Structure formats: structure tokens, C-alpha cells
Amino acid sequence: SAVISQKPSRDICQRGTSLTIQCQVDSQVTMMFWYRQQPGQSLTLIATANQGSEATYESGFVIDKFPISRPNLTFSTLTVSNMSPEDSSIYLCSVEDPWGRDTEAFFGQGTRLTVV
Amino acid sequence: AQSVTQLGSHVSVSEGALVLLRCNYSSSVPPYLFWYVQYPNQGLQLLLKYTTGATLVKGINGFEAEFKKSETSFHLTKPSAHMSDAAEYFCAVSDAGANSKLTFGKGITLSVRP
Numbered sequence: 001s002a003v004i005s006q007k008p009s010r011d012i013c014q015r016g017t018s019l020t021i022q023c024q025v026d027s028q029v030t031m032m033f034w035y036r037q038q039p040g041q042s043l044t045l046i047a048t049a050n051q052g053s054e055a056t057y058e059s060g061f062v063i064d065k066f067p068i069s070r071p072n073l074t075f076s077t078l079t080v081s082n083m084s085p086e087d088s089s090i091y092l093c094s095v096e097d098p099w100g101r102d103t104e105a106f107f108g109q110g111t112r113l114t115v116v
Numbered sequence: 117a118q119s120v121t122q123l124g125s126h127v128s129v130s131e132g133a134l135v136l137l138r139c140n141y142s143s144s145v146p147p148y149l150f151w152y153v154q155y156p157n158q159g160l161q162l163l164l165k166y167t168t169g170a171t172l173v174k175g176i177n178g179f180e181a182e183f184k185k186s187e188t189s190f191h192l193t194k195p196s197a198h199m200s201d202a203a204e205y206f207c208a209v210s211d212a213g214a215n216s217k218l219t220f221g222k223g224i225t226l227s228v229r230p
Contacts, residue, residue, distance in 0.1 A: 004159075033217065033218075040125075041222065042206065042220040042221055042222040042223050043160075043206065043218075043220040044220075045217045045218070045219075048217065058217075092159065092160070094160075094218075104150075104162050104165065105150075105162075105218060107152075107159045107160040107161075108159050109157075109158055109159035110159055
């Protein structure tokens with residue numbers, strides 16, 4: 001399995017500011033995924049991040065609001081920009097199986113963001 | 117486009133009772149199906165998955181699920197609930213394995229009464 005560390009685990013931020021969430025994996029992976037879980041809602045995919053290329057965003061999500069970096073095969077960041085209370089959610093990083101042996105996605109513990 | 121339907125948001129059972137959490141999906145291609153569990157303040161953990169082969173799949177903690185293509189369902193069951201099963205459960209689908217994006221249902225919160 002892959003071990004994923006996300007930082008910070010939680011934060012309370014002022015509206016209009018930005019927060020960068022880090023995701024570190026203990027193995028090299030090609031694809032990393034960022035999800036959002038709004039209060040009382042399911043997980044929604046924000047974007048897919050491949051190393052060495054621009055992230056691919058899902059409908060309803062744009063790079064200006066959620067810029068993503070993927071500098072190497074074990075690390076990625078998601079920035080939530082110009083935050084509003086509607087951005088209060090849990091943000092989760094996910095990766096595919098590093099060895100491609102198993103059809104399973106692994107998830108970090110998430111970052112619980114509250115915007116006030 | 118894929119979608120997952122989990123009816124209801126909350127299920128409450130007594131300890132020792134049967135757990136049944138329903139999941140229906142829609143997919144234009146043969147799906148891969150997953151159940152994930154999320155304990156309070158923790159990340160998602162895979163309970164079980166269906167990719168190909170046997171339609172009845174067994175997972176961790178005594179859970180199992182059956183893929184029924186004719187009903188487009190993948191319901192999760194456990195014969196006897198334990199207090200430690202209290203958590204949120206998510207059904208998810210992908211069409212090309214886990215290295216493709218997952219589409220999740222809304223999730224169901226399971227409560228277990230003593």
C-alpha cells in the first residue's frame with residue numbers, strides 16, 4: 001500500500017486568503033488526484049495531477065481558483081485561492097497503487113478547511 | 117457519464133443485527149466498484165472492490181458485497197454489526213480501474229446501537 005501524508009490536517013482561514021495543502025507519498029506514483037468533500041456531501045474530484053504536465057481539471061473547477069503543483073513523483077500541492085466560506089470542506093489527496101498491481105486508490109487523511 | 121446512488125443518508129442498526137447499505141450505479145462500460153469507509157477524523161479506507169470474476173466479494177472486517185449487473189447494484193452487507201462499524205460508507209465506481217477517476221456516492225452514515 002501507499003502511505004500518504006497531508007499537511008495541514010486542519011486550518012481556519014480568513015476569507016480572501018489562500019491556503020496551500022501538501023500531499024507527500026512514500027512511493028513514486030504517476031497520477032495523483034485531489035478531491036473535495038463539502039459538508040454533508042460526497043467526494044468530488046477537483047483535478048488529476050501528472051508529474052511533468054499541467055493538471056487536468058474537472059468541470060466546475062478552474063486553475064485560477066485551485067492551482068496545483070506536481071514537481072516530482074512523490075509530492076503535490078493544492079492551493080485554495082481567494083477563499084470564501086463556500087470553500088469550507090475536507091480536501092483529500094489520492095494516488096493509484098504505486099506498483100500498478102492492484103486496482104485500489106489510496107487516500108490521505110484529508111485537510112479540514114474552515115473559512116470564516 | 118457515471119453516477120452512484122446511495123439512498124438515504126443515515127442507517128441505524130442494533131449491535132449484532134444485519135447491516136445492509138445499498139448502492140446503485142450507472143455506467144456505460146463495465147464498471148469497477150468499490151466500497152470505502154471513513155472513520156471519524158480519518159481518511160478513506162478501502163473495504164472491498166469488484167473488478168472482474170466472482171460477483172460476491174469479501175472485504176475487511178466481515179463485510180461483503182455482491183455485484184448484480186442486471187440490477188446495477190453493489191450492496192454492502194455484514195451479518196452482525198459491531199459498535200466499531202459506526203462510520204461513513206461510500207460507494208464508488210470507475211470505468212478503467214483505480215488509475216482512473218472515481219465517482220462517489222453521497223455516502224451513508226452507519227450508527228450502531230448497543
